[in-house]
Amino acid sequence: MSLISVQQLRSVRALAGYSDRDLETLVATGKPLRYTPQMKLFSEGDAARSCFLLLTGEVDVIKATANGPQLLATLKAGSFVGQIALVDNSPRSATIVARLETVVLEIDRDAFERLCATHAQVGLRFQELIAIAGIRQLRATTARLRDLLESKASRGELLYMQGALDEWDMPLAGDVAPTLELDYGRR
Amino acid sequence: MADNRDIIRRVRIFATLGDADCDAVLRIIKARRGEAGTVLFREGEPGATMIIVAEGELVAQVNSKLGAVEVARFGVGEVVGEAAVIDPAPRSATVTASARSLVYEFSRDGLKQLEQESPAAASALVRAVIRDVARRLREINQRIELELTGQVQRPSMSGEAPRSRRASMMGEPPVASQRSTSVPTPRPAMSPLAQPPPQSTKPALGKLLDKMRGNS
Numbered sequence: 001m002s003l004i005s006v007q008q009l010r011s012v013r014a015l016a017g018y019s020d021r022d023l024e025t026l027v028a029t030g031k032p033l034r035y036t037p038q039m040k041l042f043s044e045g046d047a048a049r050s051c052f053l054l055l056t057g058e059v060d061v062i063k064a065t066a067n068g069p070q071l072l073a074t075l076k077a078g079s080f081v082g083q084i085a086l087v088d089n090s091p092r093s094a095t096i097v098a099r100l101e102t103v104v105l106e107i108d109r110d111a112f113e114r115l116c117a118t119h120a121q122v123g124l125r126f127q128e129l130i131a132i133a134g135i136r137q138l139r140a141t142t143a144r145l146r147d148l149l150e151s152k153a154s155r156g157e158l159l160y161m162q163g164a165l166d167e168w169d170m171p172l173a174g175d176v177a178p179t180l181e182l183d184y185g186r187r
Numbered sequence: 188m189a190d191n192r193d194i195i196r197r198v199r200i201f202a203t204l205g206d207a208d209c210d211a212v213l214r215i216i217k218a219r220r221g222e223a224g225t226v227l228f229r230e231g232e233p234g235a236t237m238i239i240v241a242e243g244e245l246v247a248q249v250n251s252k253l254g255a256v257e258v259a260r261f262g263v264g265e266v267v268g269e270a271a272v273i274d275p276a277p278r279s280a281t282v283t284a285s286a287r288s289l290v291y292e293f294s295r296d297g298l299k300q301l302e303q304e305s306p307a308a309a310s311a312l313v314r315a316v317i318r319d320v321a322r323r324l325r326e327i328n329q330r331i332e333l334e335l336t337g338q339v340q341r342p343s344m345s346g347e348a349p350r351s352r353r354a355s356m357m358g359e360p361p362v363a364s365q366r367s368t369s370v371p372t373p374r375p376a377m378s379p380l381a382q383p384p385p386q387s388t389k390p391a392l393g394k395l396l397d398k399m400r401g402n403s
Contacts, residue, residue, distance in 0.1 A: 063328070066336040084321040087314050093325060120306040127313045132274040134320035139276070141327050148334050150252055 004032040004105055008055050012078045014129050022122050029115045030105035035059075035098035041081065046092045048085030050108035051130075054078065057102025063094045074099060083130040086112045194291075197264040198239050200315035204308055211305035215297035221284040227267075234271035234278040235295045240264065243288025247280040260285065269316055272298045 006023045009015055015023065030053070035041060041052055044064055054077050061072040072094060075081060081096050086109050116123030192209040195201050201212060221227070228234060230249060245261040258280055261267050267282055272295050302309040
């Protein structure tokens with residue numbers, strides 16, 4: 001018996017436009033996994049080969065910084081984690097730790113490529129979901145950098161805002177839209 | 188058609204497309220021509236189209252507390268606003284032709300059509316957007332961390348002209364002046380004297396980290 005039913009995927013808002021058949025295809029593409037609290041889904045710096053769709057539970061997004069590990073966000077059921085890995089070869093950018101008992105659907109890159117080859121439209125729409133999540137995350141992150149730089153500017157510390165806006169405000173970023181539960185700590 | 192295909196292939200994200208896929212792209216794009224000063228879209232307006240520069244140059248400006256800031260220039264083969272065809276959102280900048288320009292524009296509906304006629308081209312576009320977003324996210328997160336920890340690499344400003352390709356501060360908000368309510372004078376000092384003292388990021392750091400943890 002699978003840990004995951006089509007009905008559970010139905011509860012994921014981002015997949016609202018998918019037919020039952022599309023969802024069955026996704027379930028068949030992925031691997032259901034259960035994590036107990038404190039278990040890591042993956043660690044920052046790991047090679048990235050798969051993405052995770054959170055079906056129940058919550059996970060923490062933790063990033064190493066010069067000031068020690070920082071909690072960036074807590075993601076709830078319905079979120080995607082690590083989805084960039086399906087398209088991009090970069091290592092994991094953060095560590096993901098289960099906060100509660102968490103059930104995920106893991107989709108790895110090979111399975112995803114097979115999905116794209118056999119169900120081009122389902123694959124394409126899934127890629128669009130990944131893109132949308134990334135774009136919204138980028139908008140929120142850009143807004144955070146802008147806030148940070150503007151608060152420095154208002155204290156007379158402005159100097160390199162120009163450089164920051166230069167690289168980041170165009171063309172993908174700027175306004176904070178509601179995110180696919182991928183809110184990077186901006187509330 | 189061959190020349191037009193080459194224009195499509197000159198766009199980085201379409202560089203590897205075959206002829207049939209280029210043709211599918213060509214079917215969904217609309218040519219727009221404008222003189223210097225023509226506004227293609229304005230910051231804050233709803234956006235659902237992307238633009239490929241075929242001739243000329245575009246300049247993007249955003250309103251900030253400092254007035255209008257030029258954030259980017261786009262030359263031939265470059266793409267502006269590609270995120271909007273995937274995730275419509277208000278424009279994050281005002282984009283104006285800085286010289287007589289020809290651009291190709293396509294919409295979200297165009298992307299839908301492309302998905303049907305050329306999944307390869309649609310996939311190339313979407314994957315390119317994802318990679319681009321991933322790269323920018325990595326870089327911006329790095330920048331935030333450097334800002335928070337005070338270890339940001341400061342560029343040398345000694346007698347150095349601002350980079351001409353991208354970004355220079357504008358004393359006046361040229362495009363958005365009717366919409367802007369704040370007066371952006373004086374021009375911010377671009378001098379090493381504006382370096383913050385070493386500990387000055389500490390209170391902001393604590394507050395920001397609290398915000399990040401959701402404790403605010």
